[in-house]
Amino acid sequence: MDINAGNINALTATLNLAFNKQLGTGPSQFRRFSMEVPSDAGENFYPRLAELPGIRKWVGPREVHQLEAGSYVIRNETYEETISVKREDLEDDKFGFLSSFVAQLGQDAAEMPDRLCFDVLQNGHTIQGIDKQYFFDTDHMAVGSDRKPFVYANIAGPAAGETAGAAWYLMCTTRVIKPIIYQPRRAFAITAKTRLTDDNVFHDKEFLWGTDGRCAAGVGMWQLAYKSTRPLNEETYEAARSAMSKLCRADGTPYGIVPDLLVVPSNLEKAGRYLLKSEYAPTVVNGTSGTAANPWVGSADLMVAPRLSQTAGS
Numbered sequence: 435m436d437i438n439a440g441n442i443n444a445l446t447a448t449l450n451l452a453f454n455k456q457l458g459t460g461p462s463q464f465r466r467f468s469m470e471v472p473s474d475a476g477e478n479f480y481p482r483l484a485e486l487p488g489i490r491k492w493v494g495p496r497e498v499h500q501l502e503a504g505s506y507v508i509r510n511e512t513y514e515e516t517i518s519v520k521r522e523d524l525e526d527d528k529f530g531f532l533s534s535f536v537a538q539l540g541q542d543a544a545e546m547p548d549r550l551c552f553d554v555l556q557n558g559h560t561i562q563g564i565d566k567q568y569f570f571d572t573d574h575m576a577v578g579s580d581r582k583p584f585v586y587a588n589i590a591g592p593a594a595g596e597t598a599g600a601a602w603y604l605m606c607t608t609r610v611i612k613p614i615i616y617q618p619r620r621a622f623a624i625t626a627k628t629r630l631t632d633d634n635v636f637h638d639k640e641f642l643w644g645t646d647g648r649c650a651a652g653v654g655m656w657q658l659a660y661k662s663t664r665p666l667n668e669e670t671y672e673a674a675r676s677a678m679s680k681l682c683r684a685d686g687t688p689y690g691i692v693p694d695l696l697v698v699p700s701n702l703e704k705a706g707r708y709l710l711k712s713e714y715a716p717t718v719v720n721g722t723s724g725t726a727a728n729p730w731v732g733s734a735d736l737m738v739a740p741r742l743s744q745t746a747g748s
Contacts, residue, residue, distance in 0.1 A: 554652060591664070
């Protein structure tokens with residue numbers, strides 16, 4: 435290919451199309467359990483909220499849920515990916531691969547929300563949240579139906595006689611407020627440094643294409659998520675659902691949390707399918723093995739997340 439402005443502009447237009455096509459077709463598993471909160475600054479400040487508010491009968495003064503500005507911060511980060519091609523390779527028409535590599539840039543950019551949100555989810559036991567506790571923690575302060583406070587754990591490790599497995603997550607995603615926050619600041623776009631007078635071309639004989647954007651992810655309401663490294667089975671699934679359903683507002687009114695999404699890594703897909711998809715479950719009665727109707731079939735949707743760690747105890 436002759437290296438001139440016309441040919442380079444035509445090539446750039448083709449590569450822009452390849453990038454943008456992939457940018458709009460990326461995976462979007464994160465949307466099911468994350469709320470998107472746009473950002474117009476270097477960081478977003480989120481209020482500290484003691485409980486999930488709810489409408490109540492108006493008796494006496496209003497019950498004010500005070501939002502304490504600035505108590506929880508999610509700072510935006512800048513991400514980039516860049517590729518280069520030598521001038522000689524373009525001159526010798528050795529660029530048939532180039533469109534695919536630029537399309538990969540678009541796919542990588544499209545996958546950033548999933549990457550960030552799943553990273554926050556599986557590291558929630560090390561990330562402080564809105565209540566200044568770790569998102570997944572053993573000592574959140576909660577209230578029961580008797581209006582009495584109690585210490586609540588939304589993370590479970592193996593019980594006596596059990597071996598820790600890969601972590602799985604149970605979530606309530608039916609509310610506007612979600613367990614995870616995705617915070618976009620500046621959308622990813624493709625930029626070309628291909629003018630013959632650009633320093634990289636003039637001095638180094640390299641044509642550059644790159645993408646960059648600004649975004650972040652963080653944790654939302656801890657009441658809506660539960661993490662467990664116990665074996666995934668009927669007993670442990672029921673325990674997680676039961677724990678989440680016991681949470682109440684300060685007046686003893688149940689939040690009405692109904693978990694509707696089970697998120698598992700790839701190596702727990704089989705267990706998840708048996709639990710939520712199978713009409714029958716294995717049973718043992720008086721030492722005799724058999725099957726019975728599965729009480730949990732269809733009780734939640736199953737999401738198999740390849741981005742989650744398959745390592746036991748993580």
